Amino acid sequence: MAAMPDQHEFPEVSTVWLRVFLEVARHGSFTGAARTLGWTQSAVSRQISSLEGALGGAALFDRLPRGVRLSEAGRVLVPYAEAVAEALHGAVRELAALREVAGGRLRFGAFATADAGLVPQALAAFRARHPRVHVTREEGFTPVLLDRLSAGHLDLAVVSTTGRAPLEAYELHHLLDERLYVAVPAAHPLARHEGPVRLSRLADADWISGGSRPEGTLLDAALRQGFRPRVVHVVGEWTAKQGYVAAGLGVALVPALAAASVRPDIRLVPVLDEGGPARAVYAATARGRSLTPAGVEFLGALRESAVTVTSRTMA
Structure with missing residues (x-):
């Protein structure tokens, strides 16, 4: 044998x-x-x-x-x-x-203010069309999300240019450009101002920001307009920032994606865009790594949501 x-x-x-x-x-x-x-x-x-x-x-x-x-x-x-x-x-x-997006998984991340309207609307549309796809979501700052994307833990990340993270290593799918607003207390002189304002009018104001340094935050816009804002309170969470503004402790810059969730005792005044939009918002994917069919469908839902959000908050 x-x-x-x-x-x-x-x-x-x-x-x-x-x-x-x-x-x-x-x-x-x-x-x-x-x-x-x-x-x-x-x-x-x-x-x-x-x-x-x-x-x-x-x-x-x-x-x-x-x-x-x-x-x-x-x-x-x-x-x-x-x-x-x-x-x-x-x-x-x-x-x-997977080809028919009747199963499989979708792993994505997004920065906080994108979760205020852009992402939930896109996710709701995606889930209605593809209920059998297993979805996991993370929230974080752009640099952290990009690291997760590079490591293969995410299929797609909704990021912005504000974080000054290097974006060259990624495929960027443009979603929208955000207008900026300045949030002021209801009793502030600018609360009754008609039309957009130059940030230079607030050069002497106390500022509330997510970081102690303007670089890499929304306050980059102030640097472009020729002054370095005085940050007196560092507050990372958006609803807490609103509380500080309402109490008269300073003013804060607000991206359009967060504008819909503003509390009634503060006012949003549009910022005159000099030097371009404050930030662009992208769906980022890893360069050289093919996006899954579920990812392709979710990217489409994000683009649809971006059109709706833009028409509603940035018209």
């Missing part, structure tokens, strides 16, 4: 051979298998011989005067061949579901 391959070896077995093997086992003859497969009997015989050779030469069938019968080795192989066939069928089903 020929020796079986060493247990540590991985035999090179064609899935075609396994398919032919299962058909022969099911029909009990090379002729029946050949008819089902649309092959010649000799072709079926060659596939079985090749499989037997790859598995160490053990006969998988006893040749009878009429047909064949599984040998002991053949009976051992059947459940393994069936498991391989079922695994391949499962892979084909899952791949088809």
Whole structure:
């Protein structure tokens, strides 16, 4: 009897051979298998011989005067061949579901103010169209989201240019350009101002910002207009910033994406855009890494949401 391959070896077995093997086992003859497969009997015989050779030469069938019968080795192989066939069928089903966005997963992240309106609207539309896709979401600052994207933990990230993170390594899908507003207390002289204002009118104001330095924050806009704002309170969370403004402790810059959630005891005054928009918002993907079908569909939903948000908050 020929020796079986060493247990540590991985035999090179064609899935075609396994398919032919299962058909022969099911029909009990090379002729029946050949008819089902649309092959010649000799072709079926060659596939079985090749499989037997790859598995160490053990006969998988006893040749009878009429047909064949599984040998002991053949009976051992059947459940393994069936498991391989079922695994391949499962892979084909899952791949088809991915193509049709009827399954799979979507992992994305977004910065905080994008979560105020842009992302929820897009996610609601996506979930309505593709309810079987498993969605996970993260919130964070742009540099952190880009690091997560590079590491393969996210498929897509909604980011902005404010964070001064290097964007050259990513594919950027433009969503919108944000107008800036300055938030002032209801009793502030600018609260009754008609039309946009230059930030230079607030050069002597106390500012509330998410960082102690203007660079890399919305206050970059002030630097472009020739003055360095005096940051007196560092407040990261947007609703807390509103509380500080309402209490008269300073003024703050507000991006258009957050404008819809402003509290009634503060006022938003549009900033005169000199030198371009304060920031652009993108959906970023890793360069050289193909976006999944679910990701492509979500990107489309983000673009639709961006059109709606732009018309509502930045007209």
